[in-house]
Amino acid sequence: MTRILFAFTLLLLLPFSLMSQVQPTDAKSILEGIENRKKLAESSVLKNYPSRNVGPVIQGARIVDIAVNQNNIKEFYIAYASGGLFHTKNNGISFEPIFDNVGALTLGDIALAPSDENILYVGTGENNSSRSSYAGSGIYKSTDKGKNWEHIGLPSSQHIGRIVVHPEDPNTVWVASMGGLYSDNEERGVYKTTDGGESWEKTLYIDDKTGAIDLIIHPENPNLIWASMWERKRYAWDFVGNGKGSGIYMSTDGGENWSLSMNGMEDDEFTGRIGLDISQSNPDILYALIDYQKETKKEKEEQEGLAPADFLEMSVKDFLKLNNEDLDQYLKDNSFPEKYNAVNVKKDIESGAYKPKALSDYLGDANQALFDTDVKGSVIYKSTDRGATWQKTHDYDLSGVYYTYGYYFGEIRVATQNPEIIYVMGVPIVVSRDGGKTFNRTDSIGDVHVDHHAMWINPEDEEHIMLGNDGGLYITYDGGATWDHKNSMSVGQFYTVNVDMEKPYNIYGGLQDNGTMVGSSRTVPNVRGRWESIFGGDGMFVSADPRNSDIVYVGFQFGNYFRINRESGKRQYITPKHNIGEDRLRFNWRTPVVMSQHNPDIIYIGAQKVYRSLNQGDSWTALTGDLTNGAKEGNVPFATITEIAESPLKFGIVYVGTDDGNVWLMKEGQSIQKINNNLPADLWVSSIHPSEHDEATVYLSMTGYRNDNFDNYVYKSTDFGKNWTSIAGDLPQESVNVIYEDPKVAGLLYIGTDHGLYTSFNDGENWQHMGAIPNVATYDLIVHPRDLDLVVATHGRSIYVTDVQPLHEIAQNKENKLVTFDLDDIRFSKNWGEKSHPYSKEYLPKMEIALYSDANKNGKVKIEVLNEEGKSLSSWEEKLSTGYQSFEWNCKIGDDFISKGKYELKFILGKEEHKEGFEVK
Numbered sequence: 001m002t003r004i005l006f007a008f009t010l011l012l013l014l015p016f017s018l019m020s021q022v023q024p025t026d027a028k029s030i031l032e033g034i035e036n037r038k039k040l041a042e043s044s045v046l047k048n049y050p051s052r053n054v055g056p057v058i059q060g061a062r063i064v065d066i067a068v069n070q071n072n073i074k075e076f077y078i079a080y081a082s083g084g085l086f087h088t089k090n091n092g093i094s095f096e097p098i099f100d101n102v103g104a105l106t107l108g109d110i111a112l113a114p115s116d117e118n119i120l121y122v123g124t125g126e127n128n129s130s131r132s133s134y135a136g137s138g139i140y141k142s143t144d145k146g147k148n149w150e151h152i153g154l155p156s157s158q159h160i161g162r163i164v165v166h167p168e169d170p171n172t173v174w175v176a177s178m179g180g181l182y183s184d185n186e187e188r189g190v191y192k193t194t195d196g197g198e199s200w201e202k203t204l205y206i207d208d209k210t211g212a213i214d215l216i217i218h219p220e221n222p223n224l225i226w227a228s229m230w231e232r233k234r235y236a237w238d239f240v241g242n243g244k245g246s247g248i249y250m251s252t253d254g255g256e257n258w259s260l261s262m263n264g265m266e267d268d269e270f271t272g273r274i275g276l277d278i279s280q281s282n283p284d285i286l287y288a289l290i291d292y293q294k295e296t297k298k299e300k301e302e303q304e305g306l307a308p309a310d311f312l313e314m315s316v317k318d319f320l321k322l323n324n325e326d327l328d329q330y331l332k333d334n335s336f337p338e339k340y341n342a343v344n345v346k347k348d349i350e351s352g353a354y355k356p357k358a359l360s361d362y363l364g365d366a367n368q369a370l371f372d373t374d375v376k377g378s379v380i381y382k383s384t385d386r387g388a389t390w391q392k393t394h395d396y397d398l399s400g401v402y403y404t405y406g407y408y409f410g411e412i413r414v415a416t417q418n419p420e421i422i423y424v425m426g427v428p429i430v431v432s433r434d435g436g437k438t439f440n441r442t443d444s445i446g447d448v449h450v451d452h453h454a455m456w457i458n459p460e461d462e463e464h465i466m467l468g469n470d471g472g473l474y475i476t477y478d479g480g481a482t483w484d485h486k487n488s489m490s491v492g493q494f495y496t497v498n499v500d501m502e503k504p505y506n507i508y509g510g511l512q513d514n515g516t517m518v519g520s521s522r523t524v525p526n527v528r529g530r531w532e533s534i535f536g537g538d539g540m541f542v543s544a545d546p547r548n549s550d551i552v553y554v555g556f557q558f559g560n561y562f563r564i565n566r567e568s569g570k571r572q573y574i575t576p577k578h579n580i581g582e583d584r585l586r587f588n589w590r591t592p593v594v595m596s597q598h599n600p601d602i603i604y605i606g607a608q609k610v611y612r613s614l615n616q617g618d619s620w621t622a623l624t625g626d627l628t629n630g631a632k633e634g635n636v637p638f639a640t641i642t643e644i645a646e647s648p649l650k651f652g653i654v655y656v657g658t659d660d661g662n663v664w665l666m667k668e669g670q671s672i673q674k675i676n677n678n679l680p681a682d683l684w685v686s687s688i689h690p691s692e693h694d695e696a697t698v699y700l701s702m703t704g705y706r707n708d709n710f711d712n713y714v715y716k717s718t719d720f721g722k723n724w725t726s727i728a729g730d731l732p733q734e735s736v737n738v739i740y741e742d743p744k745v746a747g748l749l750y751i752g753t754d755h756g757l758y759t760s761f762n763d764g765e766n767w768q769h770m771g772a773i774p775n776v777a778t779y780d781l782i783v784h785p786r787d788l789d790l791v792v793a794t795h796g797r798s799i800y801v802t803d804v805q806p807l808h809e810i811a812q813n814k815e816n817k818l819v820t821f822d823l824d825d826i827r828f829s830k831n832w833g834e835k836s837h838p839y840s841k842e843y844l845p846k847m848e849i850a851l852y853s854d855a856n857k858n859g860k861v862k863i864e865v866l867n868e869e870g871k872s873l874s875s876w877e878e879k880l881s882t883g884y885q886s887f888e889w890n891c892k893i894g895d896d897f898i899s900k901g902k903y904e905l906k907f908i909l910g911k912e913e914h915k916e917g918f919e920v921k
Helices: 027-045 316-320 324-333 342-351 807-812
Strands: 052-055 063-068 076-080 084-088 107-113 115-123 141-142 150-153 160-165 173-177 189-191 202-206 210-217 225-231 247-252 271-278 286-299 369-384 412-414 420-423 429-432 452-458 461-469 472-476 484-486 494-499 506-511 516-520 530-535 543-546 548-556 560-565 572-573 593-595 605-606 610-613 641-645 653-658 662-667 683-688 696-704 713-717 737-740 747-753 756-760 778-783 789-794 799-803 816-820 847-853 860-866 872-879 883-889 901-909 912-920
Touching: 052 516, 063 461, 063 472, 084 107, 115 160, 150 847, 189 210, 202 247, 210 271, 247 271, 286 412, 286 548, 286 572, 286 662, 316 662, 324 342, 324 737, 369 420, 369 548, 461 516, 494 543, 494 778, 494 789, 506 530, 506 548, 506 799, 516 548, 530 548, 530 560, 543 593, 548 593, 572 610, 593 641, 605 641, 641 683, 653 683, 653 696, 696 737, 713 737, 737 778, 747 778, 747 789, 756 778, 756 789, 807 847, 816 901, 816 912, 847 901
Parallel strands: 063 452, 107 160, 160 210, 683 737
Antiparallel strands: 052 799, 063 076, 076 084, 107 115, 115 141, 141 150, 160 173, 173 189, 173 210, 189 202, 210 225, 225 247, 271 286, 286 369, 412 420, 420 429, 452 461, 461 472, 472 484, 494 506, 506 516, 516 530, 543 548, 548 560, 560 572, 593 605, 605 610, 641 653, 653 662, 683 696, 696 713, 737 747, 747 756, 778 789, 789 799, 816 847, 847 883, 860 872, 860 901, 901 912
């Protein structure tokens, strides 16, 4: 197997000449960002502004750990990679989020204190090293089962591999810290506290590139601890998942001192991530799961027909002698563009347009075409003497477990009652019942999702297992023969979002490892409505044709896009291809595909070039050359286009952004212009939004996430990008993923960051935290042009929908102390105040009244009920707080309920009076 790691894939205005390299954010700044976000959330005028979650829930999302109360196994905790922490007391029938808006929502590991079920430790920052593994802010502790939380240190740990709590002393804790994903830092290794987190000691440290990924403790002797260290680093263009720093270490004195424990193992620079587990029934037995990344090469066996290697040294004379049928078959088998055939390719070769070797280069590295390249990947070792010596358990390669994604996996579990039963988690989950000699799948029944990351095995019943993977939570009571999917939580990891023009409109979105889904905007999770999967892979950009929503443009990672007809089931691959002799196209993990707002037959797509199709993707024209700074050598496509944004006001005005910091302006009929002027260098362009109110105005966000830089970089230009001004205002320092201007109100802005959603009423001078949405990574935004809903795609908590019409009222009435909003009509019932049964509650009407106040928090508003003639029927007062607020009215006039008819509510605050009408029908 060829080794392909499908990996990942502003500061206020400083002197930009000094910003040639993006610096990682330090611990102090991380904590300041959290504190500033907290203050902004508390003071926000929109902290009570409503938003509704519409799911989906059917697909689940990536789980990284499971912690069970051993005194009551119906109570357990589920940690999501980017969706937070959930708690159940009824064996998974219902769950409650208990870690929202606490520091960082991304999690690496959790641990319950064995001696005190009330104490829970949470390590933030995902322990997998994928392209969307968000950094955390250290360790948190709760002493009341998650009702309250305290930050207890290690803010620069960024990614926590494992937490182990002493079996008898809940204040003694060991933590495996991975450190930064994209940068070198020293807060890596194993840490220990004996005072519940008030102080920490780093007891095992290798270097600033090697972190601790796993920890296990002897169940009977807590002085015996084993740790696995992992040397790894991501770049935007490369991932190195192995190194000399990787290894297993053992401590015999409670983690104070450590010694290398890899006798019998391959131990060199090819050692990657290591997972550990210890048998509870026989603690002398340990297992280690090692990702071993040494490449092996062998010459490819000869095959029938032409092969890429055949063209490496072929002369023009010999090429022209090739059989046309054989050459046509080669072109077809290797997916060359349809325009190429044996006849015209021979003409090109004969004319010198390119050489025969180009037919091999078209497919990649010409020299690599000579060889099959493979890595061992997952290798299992067993120790029967507490780690003193190790023996490999199997005499064949475990292909098809990791593939090449060893950085994404690494968990191994031993059955609690039989040390010969082990589970290995990878793309599938495999089980061995003979100590690792042979393996079988155990996730193939019950439609279990792939990519497994967490497992708990009942100590009293090893056939009772809980499994966490990219599809959520699964439970088995028969050792994996059958599985029950617990998917009641809205925890989808969305990359993108879009809408159609149906009534009611539908929402489309691409999800991590869960394809592309569509669902009604009226969906209520687990109550009504449903979501449907319409495509697979890692879902990316998606657009429905506004003339016929059955025609959808959809795709998966690295630029693989299709035009599908949902009614007929037909699908057409539409991704453009390079010409023979040209550089191969580089597509970003999240390749942008954009439908023109002026003509839905026109589609744009970005590689390192911008392509445009005038016929729904049937054919493409390259509008530009390479817009990046040039490819970098690595195993991740880089120097790619990340954003394409078309002006909604004029066809032909298109902005383009790249992952290496370039921003471009294309105007139809003019040469393309680079518009990086006074922007920082080396940042990833995360979004571009041309204004719907002014042709020359455009908004831009950039991110330093792939440098472990978590500052905010967000700008506005009023001259087509010739000059940029920071509009970060009082926004907390956190990476910005998307900026969006309201289509109806100029200067009303929405921003999605790695930690939530913000709104500005004054074009970025100040920002308001949207309190209804937790501090989850917010990836994409769109306002429905007809219904004026803000649709929010989060990478961890699925989709939220927010009515922005009240925000329009607030933005357009800034001078008022009071802003009131439309009231809903009421349906009259003669049964108001009655009970349908003696044990039922009274059937009572209610009206929700929302308003916005800029008044003092001790102010009061008087509300009068007026009949159709304007006569006052009733009145009362409500206390006001600053900002958006709502309360309920019991619909009574005196002692009686309101009767049918038309009415108004009159709101009086000082000299201001406002009226809103409603009808009781």
